[in-house]
Every structure is written in C-alpha cells, then in structure tokens.
Amino acid sequence: MSKRIVINPLTRISGFMEIEVIVDQNKVVDVKTKGNLFRGFEQMLAGRSPFDAVYFTQRICGICSAAHSMASSIALEDALNIEPSEQGKYLRDIIHCCEFLQNHIRHFYQYTVPDFVRIEGNTLLQTDHNDFRLPQKVNKAISQHYFESLELSRLAHQMLAVLGGKAPHNHGVFIGGITTQATAEKVVHLDSILQKIAKFVDEKMIPDVFELAKYYPEYYRLGGGYGNLLTYGAFNHYKDIGTLYVDPLVFTDDGIQPFEEQNIQEKIDYAWFQSPKGTYSPDELIPEPDRDKDRAYSWVKAPRYAGLPFEVGPLARLVLSGEYTNGISAMDRTIARALEAKKIAGIMKTLLNLLIPNTNVQKKYELPEEEVSGKGLVDTTRGALGHWIKIKDKKIDFYQIITPSTWDFSTRDENGYMGTAEQALMGTPIHDPENPAEIGRILRSFDPCMSCATHVHTPGKEVKTIQVL
Amino acid sequence: MQNIRMLQQQVNSLINQARHDIYSISATSDPTAKQVKLQRIWDALTSIQFLNDLLAAHAASSISAANDRQPLNTMPVGQPISPTSANPAVAVPNQTFTIQDLANYDGKNGRPAYVAVGGVVYDVTNNRAWAAATHFGLVSGRDYTQEFASCHAGQQSILATLPVVGRLV
C-alpha cells in the first residue's frame, strides 16, 4: 500500500520548497521536488543598464548574493571584452571566500544541526520527530556551538563588508575585480577574523560533523543519487599561481573529464512551458509559460550536461579535486561542506598574502554600440552557477541564470532521468511515515536554495493524499 | 530676487521653529517628546546649512552680475512661509528650447542636464536629487510638467531653487 507524503514548507533552507514522495512498503518509490517561489529575474533584467546586473542579480538570494555578483561581473567582462587584473581576481575571490565561510557555517549549524541535535530551551528549535541519538554530552556541546557559530558566520560577513561595503548584497564585487582597494589595515582586519574562523572550523565544526556521522552512520548509504558530479571550477586558472582548488571538470561512469560548456542544455519536458522543442541551450530564450501542458508537473527547468543530470556543490568539488574519496551520500555531502570550509580558509589566507596594497583595479567602462554577449560560469557555495547576458542598444536584451539549486533540484526529462535530488531520495527507507526525518536530512545535505531557483509552482491535480500532520 | 526672499523666509521660519523647539524641550518632561524635538532641531540645522549655501551662491552670482541689484526686502522675523504661494516670477533668460533641443541636455558625456516644467527650462546638472542626471526613474532632457504636478503638488518652492536657463517653446 503506497502513501503520499508532502513536506511543505521544507524549512531551514533558503526560500520555499515543497517535496512530495510516494512511499511503498516503507521505501520511497517516487519523488517530486518543487520550488514555491517565482519572481522572474530574467524578465526583470531585460531593458536595464548592463552595469546594474551586478547589484540587481544579487537580490536573487539573501544567503548567496555575492555568488551572483561574481557570475554577473564575469559575464559582463566576457561581453565587454574586459580582462580583469590578477590583483582584481584575487580581491574578488577573497570576497567570494568570505561568502563560502558565512554560508557553510550557517548551513551546517543553523540549517543542518537541528536535524540531528536536540537543542533545548527554545520554541523555535522544537522538533516533531524523536530520532535524536547523540549522547547527552555531545548533544549539549553541539547545541552550544549552534549559538557560538552565530558569531563566526557574522564575522565572515564582516570580512565580506570590509572589502565589499556591506553584506548581504555587497557593493564591492564588480567588473575588473572589486571597487575599493586593499590597505594594510583592511588586510590585517581580514586576517585577524580569518584566524578566528579557521580555528572554529578546525576545533568545532569539523569534529562536530564527524560526531554526527558517528551516530547516524546509515546516512553514508542514503541520498547518493546518480553520482554524476560537475564543477565549473573554483579558485582556478590564476596566471601566476595556477589552481588553488579545482578546475572545470565532470565525473561520470566514464571517469573524470574536462568540462565543456557547449554540453549544457536546459530541458523543459516536464516543466510548464510551451514546447515546440524540449531542449534549449543556455543562450536561447525559453518559450512562454503553458500551464495546461500534459505531463508537466512543475515550473523548474531541468539543466543537463551531455544529456545527464549532475550533482554540483562542495562534495562534487572535493571529489573532482581529488581531495575526498570516501563516497557520495547525504553524510558525505555534509562532511564535504565542513571540510571545504577549512579548504576555503586556507585559500583565502593564500590570496591575502598575494595582495599588493592600494591597487586600484577600476576603470571607466563603456558599452559598445554593437550587440555583444557574454557568459559567467563560476562555482559558488552551492555549486555551478551560470549567468548568460546579451547586450543590445546598450541595454540588457537577454539574461539567463542557471543556479546550482536548479541543477540539484531539477525536474525529470523525456529520457526518463529524474532530477538529481529526486534520484537521491529514491529507495530511501522511511522509518516513520508520520515523521519522515530522513527526507529533510537528505534534501538539506544538498543545501537547497530555492530563492535562487526563481521558478514557479502550480499545484498539481489533486490526488488522494495522506498528509503529514 | 524672489528666490532670495523665499530662501530667507525659509531660514527665518526654521530658526523660529528651532527656538520654539528649544523652549518646548525645556518645558516638557516627556523623554520621547524631547527626542523628537531634538531630532527636529537637528534637521532644521541641516536645512539651514543648505539654505545658507544657496544664499551664498546667490550672493556670489549677483555680485558678479553687478547690475540691476535691488536691496533685499527684510522680512519680519517669524512670518511663516507658505510654500504653496504662487509661482515666483522668475526672470527667464532669453534662450529658448524646442523639445528636440531640450533632449540634447541629457547630462551625458559632459552635457548639462536640463528639464522643463511649466514652460521654463531648469538646470539640474548639479542638483542633488538628480544624480547621474536621473531622478526617480526620470531622465533629464525632457518636459516634466505633468510629473512635477503629480509628485510635487504645492511645492513650487522646489523650482525656485533651480537655476533657470530658458524657455521651452
């Protein structure tokens, strides 16, 4: 006998997400992930000044705004044929490091920890399931770190503001690098905070994640999915120092291959769009919405690489850079996030040491008369982020955004592939269908950001359901 | 000259208001009321400083013009201003603009930024509310008679502070 379970809202993520699973004999046999928020940034951007894209696209997401400033700046540089200086790249990547640290610390402690740790004494943190296994002492220690971490993630944003003006929604990242100059006083300000954060990651965050792994070992076997991994590259291709983290790579059954941009496509087979055809390249305009389309069940499009769904994010990067070999699962994903925080702290330290003080990387930029286009592909906290821009008559003519969460939470396609997170949930044993803690834990391991997905949800046809109450 | 009189009236009114606020602060024991009054005094000082700068600018330009000067009408201290008073009769220079001429003054590439209201062309190049020659989504080089009427009804005094460059024909 099968049951339909709906979790809506999936809390402790950025934005709104609904998950619908069918459970048969206590195993997940079907999954649909849906974003519950639509704003339509691509439409809003058309007609605006191209320079405004950097600040405007940040408003896509409150927790990863700097990621969008990175991708839009790189896309504009590509379109306007501007080569940022190495100092500009270092400075911009330092801001990006600050966001990684802020994001990973908040995601682990504020979003993930309450799934596994019972935090007493506050209405907000009361849970409904009872699968808490940590010994009292460990539970208490990690509960304290939940609150301790607030200072560190706040300080990570403070570092971001030192070079970026403010956070969220910074002003610093821009064409050419960043807007202001590094000075000795700023560098030491950053270094001093970075030391505190690195210490916290080493002494608290990484040990804490392995404590969780110790008491919830089955999550090493759950939430695996296809195992296809993709990165656009992160902290890579510096002229003088090469790659500090990972180059653009993909991993499939055929092993590791170089990433090639022309293999990216978006499918709309199961999305509510008119479909004279089902597959589009990122610089093609997606057709008009069509809610009556048969078989469509969501507005989330389905990015594919060489026709296959891929996982993006910290685990993908660590595996592709050869630094993590344990496996692909919900727990590995969570561990990778903590380990990556340490990695990023190290990269940031390296970049800080390379700064030449008082370097002004800004110029007076001009827009060409002719039509130009550009793309900005960059790996950010949650994975591969792409912005595609076309400029005509000195205005934005076309803008396309494919976010990491669109990769991880894509819909299925005509070839029968489910989305990455959908596949990761398939076969998951559900211990208590009334309180299915497993689903949330597995989905949060992907760090969903549905603010970024910018798609729309329309309720499907009503079927007989058993609601989780 | 009407401009200067108007500025002076505004300054006097602000000073009066501040005096009254200082008096009422000393007379009240309500801490919230005190705070509001102090805030208002702060704002008044800011406005006085701004108006003072404007007066100084007028003085400088009238000295350089050096002809046709009239003595300032000294207004009695404390007379309230009425910003809704009739459109001040501004002396409009002889330059005339067609709407096409006006469109050239868009503030770009070193050109000044002009806008027209009620047939008069004003220079907003360095007006603080017109950063990058734009103002709440409006670009310069156009006639904004209707927009002004809908957003700044009864605020003719705004126009009085703008340099006039000519007439829209």
Added chain:
Amino acid sequence: MENYILPPEPLTNEAIAARLTTGARNGLANGSVKKKNLVYLELNGCSGNIISLLNGANPDFEYMIGSMVNLVYSNSLMAAEGEKAIERLMNALDEDYILAVEGAVALRDKGLYNIIGTWKGKPLTGLEAAKMLGEKASHILAVGACATHGGVSAARPNPSQSVGLQDVLPDKNMIKLPGCPVHPDWFLGTLAHILLYGDPDTDNLGRPLMFYSTLIHDRCPRRPFFDRGIFAEKLGDKTCLFKLGCRGPVTRTDCPTRQWNGHVNWPIGDDTPCIGCAQFGFPDAMAPFISYDTTRVVKDE
C-alpha cells in the same frame, strides 16, 4: 537635576540603540518586560533580511530569541517542517504576537506564485498568510524593501504582480523598515522600542525616525566634495559619487554613521554609489545604479 534637559543625551543612532537595548535587558531582568511572541514571515523575496538579522551583534540572534521575544515561526530557522511548521503558525493566532514580514506579497493568480506551505492539504499562499496574520497582530513590521513597497520582487515588469504588505492590509498600522536588506540594528532597535515603549515615532511614511530621519547626503563624509563640485568618474575614486548615480541625496538612513556588519563599512565607504536600497521606489526609481556617461569627461562632444 531632573528638570535640566540640556545638554541632551547623546543623540547618535548608536547611542539611541545602546540605550534601547540596555533598557530592554534591564526590563527583562527585573520582570517589567515579558517575552512576546514574534512571528517572522518570509514571503516573496530572497530571505536576505533574516540573514541580515543573523548579522546583528548587540543584540545578537541568541539574545533576541532568548531574552527579547519568543520566535514561534521562521521558515529559514525553525526546526519543525511541513504541516507541523504551519500548525505552529496557526497556533500563534490564538495568542498575542508581533508580526514581522519580509518579502513582497505576490498577487498573481490569487497568490499562487508564492506558496509558503501546506495547510490541511491545501497550499497556503503568502497572500493568505499575510492577510490572516496581519489582521490579528498587535504590531506589524514590514521588514526590507520588498515588504515595505514591493522592492526587487516588484521590479518591472513585475512578473509575479508583487506588492508591499500595506497594499494587502490597507487599514492596518505598520512600521516600515525599508532597506535591501534591512540593517539588523534597524530591525532589532525597532523591535526593542516596541517591547519597551510601544511604537516608535515614525515619519508620515511609517519609518522610525530614530533610524530613517536624515538624508545620507546630509551626513555623508564626502559631502565637501559635492559642495565643491569634485566628482568621481569611476568606482574606486575617493570623491563624491554623485555623477555616477549616488542616491544618497534622496535616501534617508543612518548608514553614514551606523555603517554595516559590525559598523565596519558601507557602500560609499566601499567607493561605490548608494543605490537607494532604503528609499521607496527601489529598485526601479533608483535605477540606473551606476552610470559612467554622466561623469565629467574631458573629451570633446
């Protein structure tokens, strides 16, 4: 001594905020202040205001949920999920509560462009939640640009037909805290004022005077450059950013004195123009954010 009022207490925004938070602490310690329930509703937006709230230092988030209010609902932070989370939202209606809303209200297709959860098997739209909770709240705070006037969520062509909170609750008093995002002190200071002294004084647009009274331009450290007509031509310059499109002259906040993220920096301090994110009308009325063709040029036209 009580009757002497001048010189006044320090009136910097920092001092005001410090007095409010110290007062809040004392009130809680001596029992004259009781923790009220706070419902924090995220609607059509980027959830950046709750992230900004986590950036608050004194008070910080731990103090806020421990000593100031009982935070009963927050999509981003609460442990409960699914309908059980929504159940907590519904239960909040039975008691007195303060409502804070971030994000705009999407009106398109009866609000279906922003669904915040499922209740009794049916989708609960942001529109329904805003109306239902707004009607019964003892105080309402519209937090951030999207909630105060639609903000970026309502940017043209406004595909989701988003509006500010007041549009769906036209008869309710609400305090408006514009900003993209809101500064944590603006939110926490206003909350503290409500808890300690009731509604703070606001201007005619509903903004608390203690944070939104003065134009950025009037306290800008680069004002002398404006007055002398010395303007930056590109980002990174240290002079007045007016010609690049600075909206400081039309935006009322205390950014120049308060600054951001532990008071370390702010957009103009980062050598970029203010984009008016705390002005009504942001973003469309504040665009373009950055213009190069209006800066002074030497080339002949």
